[in-house]
Amino acid sequence: xxxxxxxxxxxxxxxxxxxxxxxxxxxxxxxxxxxxxxxxxxxxxxxxxxxxxxxxxxxxxxxxxxxxxxxxxxxxxxxxxxxxxxxxxxxxxxxxxxxxxxxxxxxxxxxxxxxxxxxxxxxxxxxxx
Amino acid sequence: xxxxxxxxxxxxxxxxxxxxxxxxxxxxxxxxxxxxxxxxxxxxxxxxxxxxxxxxxxxxxxxxxxxxxxxxxxxxxxxxxxxxxxxxxxxxxxxxxxxxxxxxxxxxxxxxxxxxxxx
Amino acid sequence: xxxxxxxxxxxxxxxxxxxxxxxxxxxxxxxxxxxxxxxxxxxxxxxxxxxxxxxxxxxxxxxxxxxxxxxxxxxxxxxxxxxxxxxxxxxxx
Numbered sequence: 001x002x003x004x005x006x007x008x009x010x011x012x013x014x015x016x017x018x019x020x021x022x023x024x025x026x027x028x029x030x031x032x033x034x035x036x037x038x039x040x041x042x043x044x045x046x047x048x049x050x051x052x053x054x055x056x057x058x059x060x061x062x063x064x065x066x067x068x069x070x071x072x073x074x075x076x077x078x079x080x081x082x083x084x085x086x087x088x089x090x091x092x093x094x095x096x097x098x099x100x101x102x103x104x105x106x107x108x109x110x111x112x113x114x115x116x117x118x119x120x121x122x123x124x125x126x127x128x129x
Numbered sequence: 130x131x132x133x134x135x136x137x138x139x140x141x142x143x144x145x146x147x148x149x150x151x152x153x154x155x156x157x158x159x160x161x162x163x164x165x166x167x168x169x170x171x172x173x174x175x176x177x178x179x180x181x182x183x184x185x186x187x188x189x190x191x192x193x194x195x196x197x198x199x200x201x202x203x204x205x206x207x208x209x210x211x212x213x214x215x216x217x218x219x220x221x222x223x224x225x226x227x228x229x230x231x232x233x234x235x236x237x238x239x240x241x242x243x244x245x246x247x248x
Numbered sequence: 249x250x251x252x253x254x255x256x257x258x259x260x261x262x263x264x265x266x267x268x269x270x271x272x273x274x275x276x277x278x279x280x281x282x283x284x285x286x287x288x289x290x291x292x293x294x295x296x297x298x299x300x301x302x303x304x305x306x307x308x309x310x311x312x313x314x315x316x317x318x319x320x321x322x323x324x325x326x327x328x329x330x331x332x333x334x335x336x337x338x339x340x341x
Contacts, residue, residue: 001332008150008248009341015281015307016256016341022306026324032332041150041248080153112157119163120132124331125244126254127339129147137338139266171266211265232269239270241249245336 003027004036004122006115008129010045011060017046020128021063028071036118037068037075039107043129044082047075047107061104068106075107076114083109133243134158135166138173140248142191143183147248148176152194154246159201167198168238169227170209174216177208177223192224199226209235250274252334255283256341259293267340268296276300278322278330281341284308287315302330 005024009016024034039046046064053059068075082103083092089103103109119125136155140147158165169177176191183190198206207230213219220229230238239245253271255262255278262283271277275298279286284307286294294301305321308314315321322330331337 003331006246008147019256019280022324023327026328030325030328032328041146081150112153113161115154116134116157116161116163119134119244122244124337125246126331126337127246127248128256129248129339129341137270139263170269171263209266209269211269215265235269236272239251239336239338240272241335245251245338247338247340 001027001032001123002035002121003032004038004115004118004125005034006038006040006125006127007043007046008041008127010042011051012045013042016128017043017060018058021060021067023126023128024067034071034073035122036115037064037073037107038115038118039075039077039081040115041078041081041129042085044077044085044087047077047082047087047103049104050102065104065106068104074118076110077103077107078115079109079111132162133164133166133241135168135238135243135245137239137245137247138167138169138176139171140176141172142176142181143186143188144172148173148191149189151246151248152191155198155203156201159198159203164205164243165203166205166207166238167203168207168209168235170212170235174208174212174218174223177206177227178218179222179224196224207234207238250276250334251336251338252330253277254337254339255279255286256281256339258282258285259289262340264293270338271296271298273297276302276330276334278302278304278327280304280307280327284311284313287313287319302326
């Protein structure tokens with residue numbers, strides 16, 4: 001099956017982002033494909049390179065980055081959610097004349113059109129929030 | 130998969146971001162030529178309340194944005210009767226073009242086709 | 249055609265009117281995160297249109313919850329399986 005996962009919760013707010021990554025790992029282990037990861041609303045915080053966690057707690061943004069790279073997943077961070085929360089890639093940093101970049105390069109900052117497009121090529125969409 | 134998307138809206142318009150996020154998905158889906166079915170249940174029916182003046186709290190007016198959906202070809206807007214009754218609302222309290230439906234109809238709408246997004 | 253409802257909130261913070269309007273007799277319900285507290289609820293609260301109800305084992309264990317004999321648990325692999333058996337997933341959080 002081809003899945004799209006919509007992640008709508010920050011790593012710091014409850015369990016949902018963790019549930020999403022556990023689901024993604026299980027689906028991939030079973031040979032399913034993840035067509036699209038889409039980080040929306042508070043979920044964009046999962047792409048922050050600036051998250052520092054205590055050593056005995058999981059750094060979910062780092063875990064997502066590893067999962068995305070290892071499985072060559074397509075990951076989009078919603079642009080309108082991202083820039084208002086300070087999740088900025090090089091392109092947005094240039095456009096808005098900002099001094100820092102805070103988005104993992106394994107994810108791309110993009111629009112809702114990418115989500116809609118992914119839905120057409122997906123058997124199941126699951127949201128976590 | 131069919132190019133139909135069913136959106137479930139069950140949040141108040143200004144209590145969080147999710148009402149607006151759902152609306153943004155509706156606009157994007159319409160722009161990319163999907164058929165949108167927009168189902169308001171629970172506290173989501175408050176989004177449909179007419180005469181909102183959101184500028185008072187420096188927010189974008191939500192119902193006014195919902196009223197523009199028709200220009201995007203989205204004319205399938207449903208509200209659950211039980212949710213309205215629970216909140217002492219009736220059709221006259223709502224913006225135009227909302228279809229009031231019972232729970233059996235909601236289940237039929239959720240039975241497909243296409244994906245469902247419930248934020 | 250049937251749906252999988254994934255419920256992530258505790259019974260006391262869940263709007264039953266919404267949920268019960270949405271769950272059809274052919275559907276299944278999976279409780280995750282704080283949703284697993286439904287396992288401790290009385291029968292009236294678990295009175296959904298479907299008896300196909302499952303609880304995510306990792307979230308039960310995390311919260312120190314045990315199931316009654318007739319209740320069914322599954323792990324993340326089971327969660328994935330369940331999504332393949334239903335055409336659509338509806339999240340409630």
